[in-house]
């Protein structure tokens with residue numbers, strides 16, 4: 001079986017020729033690359049999914065306070081509030097879960113990078129929100145549908161990594177939270193039973209709305225704007241999937257959006273590529289915070 005592809009259209013050709021589903025293909029590909037059995041790929045996948053579930057629960061059970069003081073239990077505040085404009089269960093859970101996982105990361109807890117630590121709340125936050133909102137059973141080994149959602153999300157990540165980058169230092173936050181949003185949209189589309197083409201149209205819609213996103217973390221810490229951005233991207237994902245379900249397609253195909261992302265990342269100034277020398281990091285408040293922090297280090 002051929003495991004090299006650079007674009008979604010190349011991948012579609014392989015899937016068609018091999019008569020294999022995209023999620024099964026991802027397992028076979030991983031087994032080939034890692035030199036392990038498909039069973040081991042699936043058990044490692046389950047282990048990582050379990051890490052995301054534990055992080056999610058940890059951040060909701062106890063407010064997460066980081067040593068810097070920038071992270072202050074937003075997930076618990078949001079989850080315990082019954083106020084707010086939107087009371088839909090899926091929305092409330094997607095926001096709370098994405099915040100929760102990313103707050104755990106900000107506090108040095110265990111997470112699964114998806115695709116990175118700073119963007120780790122978006123994919124599992126939205127997938128688990130969907131799963132819990134539908135009251136699907138949680139048992140290990142995990143259901144093939146749940147695994148499939150993570151695998152399709154990973155497939156979107158592979159395509160972005162190959163066509164552009166998943167590093168904030170190379171492409172700004174479009175490459176981290178933006179990429180995670182595209183991955184989550186593909187995964188959620190899968191859960192909704194969309195075709196591969198539609199999953200990636202949803203991914204394209206989400207990614208288009210993140211192009212040019214700066215990486216400008218205050219004091220160089222992966223907290224502001226990262227934690228709350230995970231929640232915003234989770235909502236972005238829900239809109240992208242809902243638009244797709246309504247029959248609204250991305251005008252620009254996924255592969256071309258990834259190409260645009262690379263081009264934008266290439267011309268993006270270095271000061272907004274993770275080195276905390278631009279944007280929010282150099283606002284008066286951001287600089288004052290850094291100065292206070294520097295006194296203690």
Ligand code: SF4
Pocket residue numbers: 118119168172173174176177214215216217221222223224225226274
């Ligand atoms: S702002 Fe920078 S550090 Fe924070 S999640 Fe985005 S890319 Fe990562």
